[in-house]
Amino acid sequence: MPDHNSRSTDHSSATGEPQDGTTHFGFQRVKKEEKASKVAGVFHSVAARYDVMNDLMSGGIHRLWKRFTVEVAAVRPGQKVLDIAGGTGDLSIAFSRLVGAEGQVVLADINESMLRVGRDKLIDQGVVSNVQFLQTDAQALPFADNSFDCITIAFGLRNVTDKDRALASMHRILKPGGRLLVLEFSKPRSNLLSRLYDTYSFSVLPRMGQLVANDADSYRYLAESIRMHPDQDTLLAMMEEAGFSGCEYFNLTGGIVALHKGIKS
Amino acid sequence: MADPTLLSAACAALETAINGALRYDPGSRYALARLAGKVLAVELTQPSLTLYLEPQSDRIRVAGHFEGEVTTRLRGSPPAMLSLLRSDRLNLAGSGVEVFGSTGTLEQLQQIIRNLEIDWEQALTEMTGDLAGHQGAEALRGVGNWLSGRQQTFERLLGEYLTEELSTTPARAELEHFYREVDELRLAADRLEARLAKNNSAPAPRDND
Numbered sequence: 001m002p003d004h005n006s007r008s009t010d011h012s013s014a015t016g017e018p019q020d021g022t023t024h025f026g027f028q029r030v031k032k033e034e035k036a037s038k039v040a041g042v043f044h045s046v047a048a049r050y051d052v053m054n055d056l057m058s059g060g061i062h063r064l065w066k067r068f069t070v071e072v073a074a075v076r077p078g079q080k081v082l083d084i085a086g087g088t089g090d091l092s093i094a095f096s097r098l099v100g101a102e103g104q105v106v107l108a109d110i111n112e113s114m115l116r117v118g119r120d121k122l123i124d125q126g127v128v129s130n131v132q133f134l135q136t137d138a139q140a141l142p143f144a145d146n147s148f149d150c151i152t153i154a155f156g157l158r159n160v161t162d163k164d165r166a167l168a169s170m171h172r173i174l175k176p177g178g179r180l181l182v183l184e185f186s187k188p189r190s191n192l193l194s195r196l197y198d199t200y201s202f203s204v205l206p207r208m209g210q211l212v213a214n215d216a217d218s219y220r221y222l223a224e225s226i227r228m229h230p231d232q233d234t235l236l237a238m239m240e241e242a243g244f245s246g247c248e249y250f251n252l253t254g255g256i257v258a259l260h261k262g263i264k265s
Numbered sequence: 266m267a268d269p270t271l272l273s274a275a276c277a278a279l280e281t282a283i284n285g286a287l288r289y290d291p292g293s294r295y296a297l298a299r300l301a302g303k304v305l306a307v308e309l310t311q312p313s314l315t316l317y318l319e320p321q322s323d324r325i326r327v328a329g330h331f332e333g334e335v336t337t338r339l340r341g342s343p344p345a346m347l348s349l350l351r352s353d354r355l356n357l358a359g360s361g362v363e364v365f366g367s368t369g370t371l372e373q374l375q376q377i378i379r380n381l382e383i384d385w386e387q388a389l390t391e392m393t394g395d396l397a398g399h400q401g402a403e404a405l406r407g408v409g410n411w412l413s414g415r416q417q418t419f420e421r422l423l424g425e426y427l428t429e430e431l432s433t434t435p436a437r438a439e440l441e442h443f444y445r446e447v448d449e450l451r452l453a454a455d456r457l458e459a460r461l462a463k464n465n466s467a468p469a470p471r472d473n474d
Contacts, residue, residue, distance in 0.1 A: 064273040071273075071330040253270045 026224030085156020
């Protein structure tokens with residue numbers, strides 16, 4: 001059985017977000033309206049080498065995290081799936097095969113560079129017939145209520161300025177019974193792993209980013225943004241606050257990453 | 266509790282191996298297409314984990330997490346499962362494997378997988394790179410050969426123990442002698458039956474009075 005947890009307790013929306021009109025950009029505090037352009041700068045910079053860096057940084061394990069996400073998505077032929085922050089399209093490729101000719105996948109990303117890399121990759125792999133591409137903001141999704149059977153956001157939520165607003169937007173466009181899956185870096189379960197992970201994130205990652213992508217700052221932001229992201233239980237509480245029921249999470253690789261699942265009732 | 270990352274890695278390796286073999290076997294792919302939509306759950310005891318095999322039009326999907334209706338569920342230890350998979354005919358009696366649901370689906374899938382030439386080296390290489398994959402495959406082959414040798418030795422020793430020590434089963438020579446006697450007895454019975462039939466069909470002696 002996977003290491004997974006669920007609960008249904010009262011909570012407050014203690015997301016760790018500042019309440020003075022600012023928000024986190026890594027360890028920095030910036031005005032809320034500035035965060036999106038700063039994050040955009042990071043992803044414009046890394047888009048071309050995103051897949052290579054993902055493989056390098058995680059030792060290829062990100063493919064296993066995404067594979068598990070696809071399994072938990074339980075997508076069936078004919079369904080409609082929205083892959084938010086879909087980036088270079090790893091999840092969309094898998095969903096395209098599963099929904100088949102009768103289904104539909106929308107690969108959405110706020111960043112034009114990432115979306116272009118993803119679209120080229122899917123076209124190169126012949127994944128074209130049932131996938132659409134959309135540049136959009138997760139906080140204000142341009143779809144009618146009750147539109148999708150499944151929504152995923154993989155390694156994207158921590159970059160969103162107002163996470164509560166994004167979760168509410170996703171809840172609105174899910175069909176009743178539809179599921180949201182949030183795959184995101186989280187808090188390691190053991191202190192030893194946490195210390196090793198910190199050393200790796202703050203010492204090795206920026207150097208790797210400098211060597212491969214010629215961009216140490218973006219990978220320093222990556223490490224910092226992971227630390228500032230809500231931990232497993234806090235994100236679970238945020239999803240419940242947004243209206244999702246049956247919320248649970250699965251710790252992957254000792255909690256370095258967690259997959260959260262919520263159902264729209 | 267097992268980390269889903271490890272289970273996903275095992276599923277990915279198995280899926281790569283099976284589909285790599287299917288790529289060069291159009292006959293099996295054709296047979297597989299008829300099973301599309303069925304789901305086989307393989308529930309292993311020790312280690313306790315469940316794998317789901319989902320045939321699709323030209324490949325098999327292997328998952329560690331599945332939500333939906335399972336067509337056939339198997340439960341047993343890994344050696345019992347392997348033995349069932351390798352057997353020429355699906356014989357569940359005494360196999361140590363419990364089956365729930367459709368045995369027809371199981372039989373078809375077992376025949377497809379048994380006929381596949383699975384290249385474990387290719388599967389490992391795709392995951393780990395050329396050198397590590399080759400060394401891993403060599404190690405697996407070594408373990409396989411060792412197990413095969415131990416299995417033959419174990420079968421011989423068990424046979425000797427049952428025959429010589431416990432005298433619960435006859436020796437091979439005794440058994441062959443017994444079979445020869447049964448054959449001779451059957452032939453003698455056939456000859457006797459033929460002779461009786463001939464005597465019965467012969468005309469009765471004529472009465473001259």
